[in-house]
Amino acid sequence: MNISAMPGTILLVDDDPHIRQLLVFAFGKAGFGTLEAGDGEEALAQVERHAPDLVILDINMPRMDGLEVCRRLRATSEVPIFFLSSRDDEIDRVLGIELGGDDYVVKPFSPREVVARSMAILRRTGSRSGSSASPADTVTVLRHGLLSLDPESWTAQWHGHEVGLTVTEFTILRTLLAGPTRIFSRDQIIDRLRGPGFALTDRTIDSHVRNLRRKFAEAGGSDLIETRAGIGYRLGTCTGATAQG
Template sequence: MNISAMPATILLVDDDPHIRQLLVFAFGKAGVDTIEAGDGEEALAKVERHNPDLVILDINMPRMDGLEVCRRLRATSEVPIFFLSSRDDEIDRVLGIELGGDDYVVKPFSPREVVARSMAILRRTCPRNASPVGPAETAAVLRHGLLSLDPESWTAQWHGHEVGLTATEFTILRTLLAGPTRIFSRDQIIDRLRGPGFALTDRTIDSHVRNLRRKFAEVGANDLVETRAGIGYRLGTCSGSAPEG
């Protein structure tokens, strides 16, 4: 399951050393390097020091919880964040996504599932885990109206203004842009993000779409994504006009 000759680095943040030990072992078998932090303050310091490719972050920690760590990270970084939650509490999960998290899993979890879902994030976001491509194979910039996405650098722009997106937000937008006249159901979007069978919810997708709309609205985009009631979402006209839905 090794995804690269140059392994990615994952920061594991949990106040329970047993959980960290389980994940260190599971990721080691997958050929992925890990570093550990036992609390939020240590996590912030290690992100700055080691620049990891992914942060796996427990929500419920003493002193500084995972949601606060996420807030602080998102002020300066777009590093993917994968939440661990000790409660099956949708409020925590949705808030984590709205703060900029990419995925979550509820304890007790399968270490193999955490590894698989982490690999899915890394394949989308970590350049050193992609297959080498020559100049002729470089992915072209995708454009629709005032929107442009660069799959190589994972950057999004609206009329020349760069918009910082998480890995999941970028992937949702790229999915919609791949079929600009097509309506995608929430299940279809989930399948594009994780593959069939992963336990994301409709409400989680709605939270990611709200994040996209909010971020693009800050640079004047009001017609990025249209909602089709009872069906799902499709890309808007991206012309700067008022949204249809």
């Protein structure tokens, strides 16, 4: 298979060959190239060797589970990660998100849904699988205080220093920056991320916000996002002052 001719390359990581086969067929039908790995160590080698556009990652695998694979990937890469879980356990889901995952689905799942949600992630990253942007779609760098976001390169900076974000973290921050004085409810943020009806929870959004606060606090940005109790979140002053709320 000539994966370079495909609209995008998906790495499928699961110790169950039947699940990998289902996803290979579904993604192939949608025009994607696919790579496979049956365990975590092979997954890490595939990412280093082929630099896929997206990783579909099973959480429960022998030898090295998906959460450990995610930890290691996030140390060197911002490749989008889509978790597969065999347990309907929100704690596992939230932990996966806090480690840097972009989405998740619980087994048994619909392969078509996995493909559709993967395409949504890839469109947000401007991947080869996404639609081409026209000149009219070009967006300039967005700024607020010491914060700047570049939607073209999907990079964030605080006072000139780059802060590595996942796709979902960047999208949440861009949503807040689009209305810096506006308070966004968690439901409104979920709608911006996935579109109405996707199986995200308030707790998942809270986990992403915690990640954002931690990353920017390490860069000196302690006032990135404000919490409005019972309502939602609003962009902070982004001046480096102590955050409120």
